[in-house]
Amino acid sequence: MKFHELEVLRICILKSRMEKSAKVESSYRNIKAGFSGEEKTTAYLMEANLTPKVSIYRHINLDNTQYDIIVVTQKLICVLEVKNMTGEFYFDSSNNQFYRIKNGLKDGMRNPELQLQRAVKVLQKRLNRNGVDFPVKGLIILASRAGIVIESPTLFQAVPIDAMCDFLEQMESDNRKLMTHEELKKVRHIIKRNGFKVYETDILEHHGVTRSSIKTGVRCLKCFEISMTRIFSTWLCTRCSHRDKGAHIAALQEYLLLFGREVSSDRLKWWLGIEDKYFIKRIVKEVSENSIGSSRNRTYVLSFKPWVLEPFLTSELRRN
Template identity: 20%
Template sequence: MPMIAKPRFLPMRIHVNQALARRLPKNHPIIPILENSTSKINSGYHGEVEVDFHLKYLDDKEHHIFRDLRLSHPLHHFQLDNLILSRKYILHLEVKNYTGTLYFDEKLKQFYQTANNAEKGYQHPLTQLRRQNAQFLDWLAARGFSGLPVISQLVFSNPAAVIKTNDAGIRRLVCKADQLKAQLSTVLSSASVDIMTEKEQRKLSRLLLKENLPHKPEVLKNYDIHYDELRKGIQCPACSAFYMKRKHRFWVCPHCHHHSSHAHVDALLDYFLLVKPTITNSEFRDFMCLSSVKTSSNLLVSMGLPHQGINKGRVYFAPLNFHSLLEERRIQVRNHPINR
């Protein structure tokens, strides 16, 4: 298997949408919009995971795989679904999870989908692919890696999709996920000479990881939702009801009587997702519905959060393993008996 230099996590927008849905009244008009947004993003994510499966055949000594990179550009940030770094080539794979019949009209430079007896046009995915390629080449040149060739491929992950075109040349740039291995064997057959040394490959890998800028949606601002509209307090991990009470070092659910020593951690993750990446003792008490300064201080200290300042001026930051904690919570929720 190849070396996964940067793994793929569930998109941050899904975590944010789910946190907002939890923290709003169930009849809030934005809930259906959040559910629709989450469904679309989740579909794209599963398409990318499908392509990840078909990349397992690559030699681990030769390839460094980066998933969901987001890099800076003078005009704006750009994202790369999959970047594969080898000493012989750099490969960029853009993934689409469309269903139905997909038609590339290269005479009119249009791309459209026919599904459920309806036709819908989209931004031409090859235009997007070429733009991302140009932005990445600019990024490389600005960091002393000019002249490196970048090979790009558009991959459709849905096995039921049918691809049609009026230009046979499209086949060199487009394939389905289950055809990826054969497609890359053809496309990469001419890449027989090293374009960088092993030292340069390691240097570029470090740069990509260092300069990756994960996207953090400002969801309250985007949906024009005020902080005071959020449901504060601790949600029960057993029955999902609000509001757990703090009793003798435990959080106790008044509905199902479940006890938890760490239910505040999930609430704090919601705060960091929705509000901001820092929190003070006063803000913690407000969001957790606590009155005791000492209890709040003890809970914050017990989590080992990065911080600066002392006494009332102390500010706590989101944990360094924030993404890992979100993934752990997702797995726990998925495996909870109520969700099986």
């Protein structure tokens, strides 16, 4: 599991643990569509005939600006703004607006061109400040073949995913400048250091969800229902009878992605639905890497191992 998968994993967890909410459902759809657009784009990038070695970075956050994908070679730094939407797109340059028309309905949206302009500027500034004098380019990628541009953007080009490789190759060959190895190392370092830390934003607050509306409990990693019950020192699924001694480990990674890394023993009891304080004590040792505070106010810092949720994510991504 990669860091760029955590955002989609997190919204899947939230959605699966609450009653239907329009806001969460819409985030879920958007994040999933965005993710699959980026997956597709990354797969296409593998076929581009660019100067080796090609580095592809996803989900970067630089000075509060989010980047879908950044492609770096010795001859190219290009920010890709990926749009995985269907319909007809209008980049209205007279008033800087962006909208789409789908099934006769006009839908105003965040302008990807302005987003990209901002992203390019921020990265350019950061590189310049670090002594790298190399132009940052930008490209809007239309990941869905059912998305058509009617009115084109003026600052950057918007290209269908099938044409992306040709465009990037052209950008490289138009560029006469070559980064030195020192510069390239710096660029990679700057971008890599700014991976998007998903659990630093409060997903509950963002969706107006209260803690008490979240369904607690341990998930079965076979049928993916929150249906595990503690029985004879293991977890048993009341739905599919799957047994899993370590089911609480994955459950606590879900906790971490929703609420952050710190947890008290009361919260542990609440989340796992366990009263047995000896069991909780044992779990704490198993799942945390250190503790903060003393005696009654003690909280534990959960180890970061979201990859134990891989089976759940895989099943969620298969869903439509």
